[in-house]
Amino acid sequence: MKLVKAIIKPFKLDAVKDALGEAGVTGLTLSEVKGMGRQKGHTELYRGAEYTVDLVPKVELDIVVPDELVGRVVEAILTAARTGSVGDGKIFVIPVEEAVRVRTGERGETAV
Amino acid sequence: MKLVKAIIKPFKLDAVKDALGEAGVTGLTLSEVKGMGRQKGHTELYRGAEYTVDLVPKVELDIVVPDELVGRVVEAILTAARTGSVGDGKIFVIPVEEAVRVRTGERGETAV
Amino acid sequence: MKLVKAIIKPFKLDAVKDALGEAGVTGLTLSEVKGMGRQKGHTELYRGAEYTVDLVPKVELDIVVPDELVGRVVEAILTAARTGSVGDGKIFVIPVEEAVRVRTGERGETAV
Amino acid sequence: MTVASIALLLADAAPPLKLEDVAKSVADNTTAINFVWTLVAGFLVMFMQAGFAMVETGFTRAKNAAHTVTMNFMVYGLAMLAYWVAGFAIQAGGVGPLSTLGGYDQMNRAFTIHVAGHDWGLFGMRGFFLTGVAYNASVFAYFLFQMVFMDTTATIPTGALAERWKFSAFCVFSLFVGGLIYPVFANWGWGGGWLSQLGANAGLGNGYVDFAGSGVVHLTGGTIALVSCFLLGARKGKFNKDGSPNAIPGHDIPMAMYGTFILCFGWFGFNAGSTLAGSDVRIAVIATNTMLAGAAGGISAMIYVWSKYGKPDPSMLANGTLAGLVAITAPCAFVSAPSAVVIGLVAGVIVCVAVVIVERKLKLDDPVGAISVHGFNGAWGLLSVGLFADGTYGAGTNNVTGAVTGLLYGGYGQFAAQSIGVLTNLLWVGSSTFVAWKITGLITKGHRVSVETEEMGLDTPEMGVPAYPAQEGAPEAAMPVLQKVAG
């Protein structure tokens, strides 16, 4: 199993959720994060002072999937999340040794 | 060392914290996340329109523990977080290669 | 590649960001979390009742870096985030199998 | 030469200015001043609904915020309509002519009983739906002012019952408060009923004196809160197995304090408006005393908590200020400024002690402190009339010649009348609340939401929507509408 961690633009969430559904993903966990990277942040104005904010709001998706699904999941995200402009985000794949469903105690791939 | 990542129902947090304490866990990091899965979300009503929200508030616990503790920690969470109804959550176990305590620079299992 | 996960005191964020920049880090993802550990939390007062809050606000940084950079990154965080008092936080290093840049589809170390 | 001949004599002049006409215009002006004052004051009291909504919502958890705020919102309309249908008539039927509002006297029709050689009023019987003789500007002005007071009472229990009360039960129960529970006691205290007659009929000072309603409004609200809070039970997690309490902090302290400021603002209308007369310069004394007592309550609560726990607790400061305001509500017109300060200082301490008693002795779970603020200090306010009234004001109140005078100024009967008022309130309001609660429970199949609903938060299951939807669902996502409705 792998944990696919995808950091995407917030307004792409709906499209990515749909694409993941089609790729066979049945569950995921989402959090609101802030990202820093090539995307340059932006200038804000507060009480007569301009300043730069280099943190950009992003949504992070954690999706644990069986090894054989990783490719499809990554592809699905790539397609759905891409706008082509800087800051589209990243996908990281991390090994998972075990998964357990709390409700039933099931373990392994059937748990996800 | 392993990172035990547990996604649970928010109101179970207190029980899980207590159980983890008994299992010998001394530290953890918690974040508020939203989950999607079998638990079906719910219907909401806003200005005369019904709609479905498929994201459910969850709490995610990140607990780094020595390998030998993983079993006990998983058991503790399983017991404390279970309600038996859909949406009780998941536990994922992920390998950790190194841990460092910022304050002292200690490394390895003594750092957690 | 590794995922360096650093949990630090919120007001150290600026210093850590600067140090990471100097260490060659170009991107990271940040989230606001709450931590429990040796740092004992604090007493609060609400409507005539004192109670203890054992969760402390922390900032978590997720930084994916090529293997050879891990050492420098960890050092940079250690130096910048340290205050010397309990609760300075932890750094965990987790293996990453793959990284993909959504915008271009690039994979591997060039993607981060 | 008589006035009539002067009138005659003026009549043949052009322009025909007559003293009577001028005098009539003067009286009309006085009436107009009193209308303006009463209405503006009534508006301010209405605005207190917003203050209560903020305080109660700020002091509850985010997951129940939509439920709490909607209770506060709907109680205004629900209790109002019940009061319009029946409550006002029950309350006002023995009120006598509305002397400051033009003297209209067609509303009188009280049900009385004859005991010990006197007629004692029990409730009124005229003015239902504001129709018939009640379709009159003076009556409408009086209605508006009395309505907003009733609504203050109706909103008090929602705080004590927050985070676990079924919304349907809330709706039904509020009709009882506005239509029956409040009006009956208000008749006794303000509508010419038996409590107000304790002076004229039984020689107890000026009878029950409650200038702007420490008793009629606040103690009533506090008693309803006490009984219903007991019947509803504590929130899940409030008490441990061993009976020890847990703190459940609200989610928005600044909002609670903004709300408290709104209450401070509206309270000027509450108290000073209760003259129903802008032509009575005592309004300045009343307003100033109100202001001072509120400040004193906040300060003594702060000092008390600070010296006990080492920190000034913002939520108790706010409660302390309200306690001072509740306490001064009955005596505001009858006491000097230093007395107002003393009444407020005592109130600030009472509320701190009461919060602990309610939670740790009575084992009641009152999320916002409604019982402590309105109940305990409502009683203290009533009694403080019997202590501090200095005999400089209120001559003629309740048809008793002398001015209102408390114990410290030699008026013993007054204190007795006030004490009877407190007891009567506990008895009538307590028992009628019990009955109304049980009837409501039958209609709405219980008062309590399910355990799951309580765990998840009442907002979505009970109200249909979370208070802060973006923190719940996905911040960006527009949610597809489920069910299409034919226009």
Next chain:
Amino acid sequence: MTVASIALLLADAAPPLKLEDVAKSVADNTTAINFVWTLVAGFLVMFMQAGFAMVETGFTRAKNAAHTVTMNFMVYGLAMLAYWVAGFAIQAGGVGPLSTLGGYDQMNRAFTIHVAGHDWGLFGMRGFFLTGVAYNASVFAYFLFQMVFMDTTATIPTGALAERWKFSAFCVFSLFVGGLIYPVFANWGWGGGWLSQLGANAGLGNGYVDFAGSGVVHLTGGTIALVSCFLLGARKGKFNKDGSPNAIPGHDIPMAMYGTFILCFGWFGFNAGSTLAGSDVRIAVIATNTMLAGAAGGISAMIYVWSKYGKPDPSMLANGTLAGLVAITAPCAFVSAPSAVVIGLVAGVIVCVAVVIVERKLKLDDPVGAISVHGFNGAWGLLSVGLFADGTYGAGTNNVTGAVTGLLYGGYGQFAAQSIGVLTNLLWVGSSTFVAWKITGLITKGHRVSVETEEMGLDTPEMGVPAYPAQEGAPEAAMPVLQKVAG
């Protein structure tokens, strides 16, 4: 002996009290009462701006909250200055002497046309910049009161256009509303213009009667919202490819309800203040009817939604209450309390149905329901005068002798006049909105923000700052100032 000789007779006394002088003082007092009343009421109406700001901001998303609140904030000043420059003069030029405010009569100068044997007023031509004869206390009082009404209209469309309207376009367009669109219709309805003359000139009841502005204020706002909402298009994501709508919940429901309470509070000034006379005791009837209709609107909306969807929807309750208030605004002075309740009950249902029609039939995206609340119910309010006015008030209105009387009390012409008012509003306001919109678009190079801006949220790109900066950037970080400015 004449008055003069009495005066003489009094003159040799010391102090030389004269009846005329006393009578003059009495009249001055009446004027003072009316000034105080009109100004206080005007202040309350101004405060409604805060209520609108909270409702609209609460009903939009966090990422657009700074934009929404700033539109609400600036519309107050922008439209005000346009009104001061030109709008007031256009509106008020045929208003006649300000009888309750001391009788000042120097403002009259209307442009009229002669048709069918009568002069019909089209717009006023005096009072620009409040200078010259307009530099007078009576005129200033009148200006203030009329200004805050205009500003209510100007703020209504901002809700319907929220989350996608360029701020620069908003600024320019608001000048048109305050300087032209509103004032012309207000002249016709309130400034002595042709709609108000339909009674005297054409025998239709008392002509167009709109006591506090269901039409002049709310329908005007609603019509502007309707037309501009159509021209601006829906928010990205509101409608799916197949035309089905998505729900886009606002981010702060409690704030929207606090705002609604502020509106309930301010509405007392809105309606009861429209007598411009505290000396008219009808103010009590007006205020009470207003209160009752608002409550009824909230309750019927609640019952409607609850029975349809199984849950009381807080956002519709709030809209229902406002609907009741909008509807009672025209008839408030002319109807009995039960009629007020009926008007409110109907309004609460209308708004629920209208929300669905606007979204699913007209395919318009109105984030806060401005069209449904102010448009539909503005029209309903106007018509309800023609139905429910009971002939007990308003004799002499628009120079017609009889009291205002609706269909249910035998007054046929009145209903016709009201209907003409509704149609005229749609025509004038609709067409002038279209023209002003197009001109604005030329000046500001379009009305719509870019797709990127809309996706990201309008706050930072349009306003320069997010509404809740800590939720955006790093909570702890002090941000270095980019550009240094020489002091």
Next chain:
Amino acid sequence: MTVASIALLLADAAPPLKLEDVAKSVADNTTAINFVWTLVAGFLVMFMQAGFAMVETGFTRAKNAAHTVTMNFMVYGLAMLAYWVAGFAIQAGGVGPLSTLGGYDQMNRAFTIHVAGHDWGLFGMRGFFLTGVAYNASVFAYFLFQMVFMDTTATIPTGALAERWKFSAFCVFSLFVGGLIYPVFANWGWGGGWLSQLGANAGLGNGYVDFAGSGVVHLTGGTIALVSCFLLGARKGKFNKDGSPNAIPGHDIPMAMYGTFILCFGWFGFNAGSTLAGSDVRIAVIATNTMLAGAAGGISAMIYVWSKYGKPDPSMLANGTLAGLVAITAPCAFVSAPSAVVIGLVAGVIVCVAVVIVERKLKLDDPVGAISVHGFNGAWGLLSVGLFADGTYGAGTNNVTGAVTGLLYGGYGQFAAQSIGVLTNLLWVGSSTFVAWKITGLITKGHRVSVETEEMGLDTPEMGVPAYPAQEGAPEAAMPVLQKVAG
């Protein structure tokens, strides 16, 4: 035939209407109108406390929000009690008879010095605790109105000192503001003291003229803020090593704008109420000028910032509006509408420039802009009386016959008096602030919280509770109560 004989003659009539009695009733009505007006206006000013609380809390960070809001909350009560104990007596002792409030004249007792052939007032000595001759309705009305003004001053510095000031030091220092610093200057400007005598005694126009307190209230608050902000030092992180500033955005911009609307609302009471007379129709001019200047300030600030930085900055718009209001506060009664607009436009630019000066030249850290809004524009307001007063109002002010007339209308002395007022304010308020600050520091062992507290946020360490507890601890967890307290 004398009045007495007429009285006699009327006496044998039934009812015995007498002209004197009628005239007396007329005068009573006038007094009543003035009481109602003064009190309602005072209530509105009190409500501004809520506005200040929202603005200041919105403009600070979430981690300090409970501290900021509680300072705003408690300053109301703390300064009030100090004012009740001593401040009012110091201020009011030379005020003369309260002519609009019934003419009560028992309060006079001023400490004066004899210089250059004249007696100059320094402070009052009667009215401590509102007892003795001060226990009088007229005095109470006057007290209430003056108290809420003082409290505005007392709340201004809390914004400039936010996010780092020890709560204990705040408590003590506020007593000095309410009990001494403000009252002395208020005596000089409004209580018959030497500044107000500059006209009668030294021929400078009407002496210091400050209709509703650009100087007495706002400049005083601004000067306190300036000096104490300098003494307290900047927030950690505000300035970099090289002295360049960082932006530290507040956490709730919409809340700051709602608060600004509340201030706009309350300001009507502030300015128009300062006639202490509803019978003075000039109130309409005052209220309208106030409204226009506020709008103009917001608009010019918007245009200035927009053209400078490319975006309208919501926080500066809000400050600009307040700047306009502060500036019009002194001249509101004496100027035409166009002048009011000009004064506001200038104020909106001044505040934008001042913010930069304060931050980048003076290197002061004023989180909410108190110095720029209240200090700079308070001075501008005072001077603008000396420029724009058009000689149409204020005859008799400060016992000088002529109306108030500024430079542009040929009144040279007036501008001199105003300038002396500004300088005096800086001197007295600045130096007394310095002394009070040092004494406070001795009592509370310093003014500044520890570095750790500042880093963590002041809420929990100083106040005991975070502003938004759910965002701090676990949202669901009920927290066990630590320390049990015996009931």
